[in-house]
Amino acid sequence: DAGVTQSPTHLIKTRGQQVTLRCSPKSGHDTVSWYQQALGQGPQFIFQYYEEEERQRGNFPDRFSGHQFPNYSSELNVNALLLGDSALYLCASSFFVSNIAKWEGARTDEQFFGPGTRLTVL
Amino acid sequence: AQSVTQLDSHVSVSEGTPVLLRCNYSSSYSPSLFWYVQHPNKGLQLLLKYTSAATLVKGINGFEAEFKKSETSFHLTKPSAHMSDAAEYFCVVSGHDYKLSFGAGTTVTVRA
Numbered sequence: 001d002a003g004v005t006q007s008p009t010h011l012i013k014t015r016g017q018q019v020t021l022r023c024s025p026k027s028g029h030d031t032v033s034w035y036q037q038a039l040g041q042g043p044q045f046i047f048q049y050y051e052e053e054e055r056q057r058g059n060f061p062d063r064f065s066g067h068q069f070p071n072y073s074s075e076l077n078v079n080a081l082l083l084g085d086s087a088l089y090l091c092a093s094s095f096f097v098s099n100i101a102k103w104e105g106a107r108t109d110e111q112f113f114g115p116g117t118r119l120t121v122l
Numbered sequence: 123a124q125s126v127t128q129l130d131s132h133v134s135v136s137e138g139t140p141v142l143l144r145c146n147y148s149s150s151y152s153p154s155l156f157w158y159v160q161h162p163n164k165g166l167q168l169l170l171k172y173t174s175a176a177t178l179v180k181g182i183n184g185f186e187a188e189f190k191k192s193e194t195s196f197h198l199t200k201p202s203a204h205m206s207d208a209a210e211y212f213c214v215v216s217g218h219d220y221k222l223s224f225g226a227g228t229t230v231t232v233r234a
Contacts, residue, residue, distance in 0.1 A: 004165075033221065042212055042224035043166070056221050090166065092222070110156070111222060113166040 002027065004093050004114035012120045013081050021076040021117045025093030031055075032074040033111060034066060035090040043090055049074050050096055081121045088116045124149035124217040126196075128225035135203045136233045143198040143228050145213030155196045156214040156222070157187055166212070172196065183207070208232045 005024045013019050025032050031050045035043035045058035049068035068074045072093075078085055092111035129144040147153060157169040170181025177189045187198045196213060213225040 031220075035222075035224075042227050043222075045221045045223070048221060058221065092166075094220075110168060110171055112168070113158075115165040 004091060004112050006089075006091050006114040006117050008117060009115070010118045010120075012122065014122050015081055015083060017081050017121075018077065018079045019081060019119060021078075021089050021091075021119070022073070023076070023091030023093075023114060024073045025091075026112050029093035029095050029112070030072050031094045031096045032068060032072065033092045033094070034074070034076045035092065036060070037088040037090055037116070039087070046076070078119075083121050086119060086121045088118050090114065090116045124151075124153055124215045124223050126155075126213045126215045126223060126225040128211075128213050128228050130228050131226065132229045132231070134231040134233065137205055138202050141198075141200040141203045141207065141230065143211050143213075143230070145196045145198065145225060146194050147196055147213070147215045148194065149215055149217050151217045154216040155187075155189060156216070157181065157185070157196075157198045158212045158214055158224075160210045160212065160227075162209075169198070169211075203230075203232050205232050205234065 004026050007022045033048040034046040036046055037043040046060050046064055047054050047066055048056040052068045063079045065077045091114045094111045126145055126147045135141050155172040158166045159169050160166050169185050170179045170187055172179050172189045180186045185200050187196055189196050211228045214222045216222050
């Protein structure tokens with residue numbers, strides 16, 4: 001089992017450019033979440049994709065967008081890069097459990113993380 | 123909405139002594155709680171999770187945590203620290219919306 005994979009591992013861009021980061025989920029997982037981890041801070045939730053749709057979104061501007069493909073892999077796109085976008089971008093995969101099962105206590109919302117993509121904006 | 127507060131930004135222990143990392147949570151719903159570890163230049167690894175079963179949760183590498191609803195706490199402990207435990211530790215809460223909310227992290231240093 002390959003686990004969660006992300007590409008590229010490192011990326012250097014300049015202000016104003018656009019970037020695309022990629023994620024392949026763990027085998028059997030259908031949900032992908034993206035997080036931004038600035039230096040010295042905890043990861044911050046960007047958004048989550050399930051069934052090729054954005055299901056949840058954190059407090060990030062519209063410059064951050066994503067996509068999920070039929071094979072459950074996902075992309076994170078960031079437009080008009082700012083210096084403050086420099087961070088480690090983490091992808092996490094999980095298996096969706098319906099709300100009914102959730103309220104019955106059958107939650108399995110454990111998320112498995114990839115190694116991350118280190119983005120540097122100059 | 124849910125959130126966690128890690129009460130110590132940095133903990134330093136001697137090898138072979140106990141480790142205690144403190145975490146308080148806030149959640150409108152019955153939460154799932156996790157502890158993740160991040161070694162330098164590595165991804166996040168799950169240490170343990172609480173999902174409304176036993177309140178004392180055992181994880182990998184000798185770590186355990188106790189869920190105390192009355193104190194809204196989920197502290198992480200290990201009886202005897204090892205040099206390989208030096209890393210960043212994150213307390214994490216998940217509510218009904220599935221997203222994870224991370225604490226600011228606790229850096230653990232282990233002295234020989």
